[in-house]
Amino acid sequence: MKTPFLRDLHRYKTLLLMLLPALLFVLLFQYTPMLGLVLAFKEYTYAKGILGSDWAGIDNFRFFFISGDVWRVTRNTVLYNAAFIVINLVLQVGIAVMLSEIRSRWFKKISQSLMFLPFFISWVVVGTIAYNLLNYEHGTVNTLFGAAGIDPVNFYSTPGVWPFLLVFFNAWKAVGYGAVFYLAAIMSIDQEMFEAAETDGANAFQRIWYITIPCLKPTMMILTLLAVGQIFRGDFGLFFNMVGGNGLLFSATDVIDTFVYRSLVENNEIGMSAAIDFYQSVLCFVTILLVNGIVRRTDKDSALF
Numbered sequence: 598m599k600t601p602f603l604r605d606l607h608r609y610k611t612l613l614l615m616l617l618p619a620l621l622f623v624l625l626f627q628y629t630p631m632l633g634l635v636l637a638f639k640e641y642t643y644a645k646g647i648l649g650s651d652w653a654g655i656d657n658f659r660f661f662f663i664s665g666d667v668w669r670v671t672r673n674t675v676l677y678n679a680a681f682i683v684i685n686l687v688l689q690v691g692i693a694v695m696l697s698e699i700r701s702r703w704f705k706k707i708s709q710s711l712m713f714l715p716f717f718i719s720w721v722v723v724g725t726i727a728y729n730l731l732n733y734e735h736g737t738v739n740t741l742f743g744a745a746g747i748d749p750v751n752f753y754s755t756p757g758v759w760p761f762l763l764v765f766f767n768a769w770k771a772v773g774y775g776a777v778f779y780l781a782a783i784m785s786i787d788q789e790m791f792e793a794a795e796t797d798g799a800n801a802f803q804r805i806w807y808i809t810i811p812c813l814k815p816t817m818m819i820l821t822l823l824a825v826g827q828i829f830r831g832d833f834g835l836f837f838n839m840v841g842g843n844g845l846l847f848s849a850t851d852v853i854d855t856f857v858y859r860s861l862v863e864n865n866e867i868g869m870s871a872a873i874d875f876y877q878s879v880l881c882f883v884t885i886l887l888v889n890g891i892v893r894r895t896d897k898d899s900a901l902f
Contacts, residue, residue, distance in 0.1 A: 656868075833854040
């Protein structure tokens with residue numbers, strides 16, 4: 598006699614086969630690389646390999662923490678991601694609400710396409726666009742400054758302007774894509790609620806504030822929780838292609854991911870790179886547990902688990 602597990606396995610075999618490629622992808626690219634975390638506790642040498650290298654205990658972590666860079670890169674990573682989450686959330690919800698209120702179908706489709714387009718542009722291309730805009734000698738911005746009688750600004754040696762630039766380019770690239778989720782959520786709201794509110798005399802702003810925004814709350818909470826879970830992970834493509842190896846800007850732009858890259862590629866510090874990545878993963882795991890626990894206490898239906 599078949600057990601319930603085997604019975605379900607046979608009953609849903611087609612669906613399970615369809616799920617198999619995604620499952621293999623996750624196992625190969627998400628879980629298998631975790632075995633490499635053992636390097637964080639080893640003094641790795643190419644000759645001995647991963648298993649044969651000598652154990653180093655917590656020396657790799659100690660070198661990272663006494664290097665003086667841990668606070669700088671952690672602070673930059675958290676602050677940038679916090680700014681990305683808040684600003685992108687406001688812009689995405691705002692754009693989705695505005696698009697939902699537009700009655701012209703062709704204008705709505707064109708607007709959606711134009712806003713969605715930057716998401717498909719590589720960060721390499723975005724970095725090139727930014728360089729041509731911000732270059733000191735021939736950049737478009739400084740050319741306009743010169744025409745207006747304003748002294749040119751050397752953006753690539755001025756760390757203070759880069760938090761604003763990075764937030765701007767991140768929003769430009771991500772807001773159109775994120776707005777699609779909220780627009781889909783708005784389209785799923787029962788239209789009878791809007792009709793009833795309009796019958797009762799509610800204007801457009803009142804309908805948005807009392808119906809649209811509250812109905813978007815579950816979607817906002819879930820997407821924000823997912824983003825907060827990655828708050829200790831910097832967007833390597835953004836920071837590396839926008840800043841590169843410009844040491845003059847590291848104080849304001851260096852994040853954990855770019856620091857790991859330099860440790861690995863430039864200094865060949867494989868053990869310390871693994872230790873930093875382990876430190877980053879633990880912070881992300883703890884953060885998502887804490888935030889989800891807080892959300893679960895206040896609004897259980899909005900929690901991830």
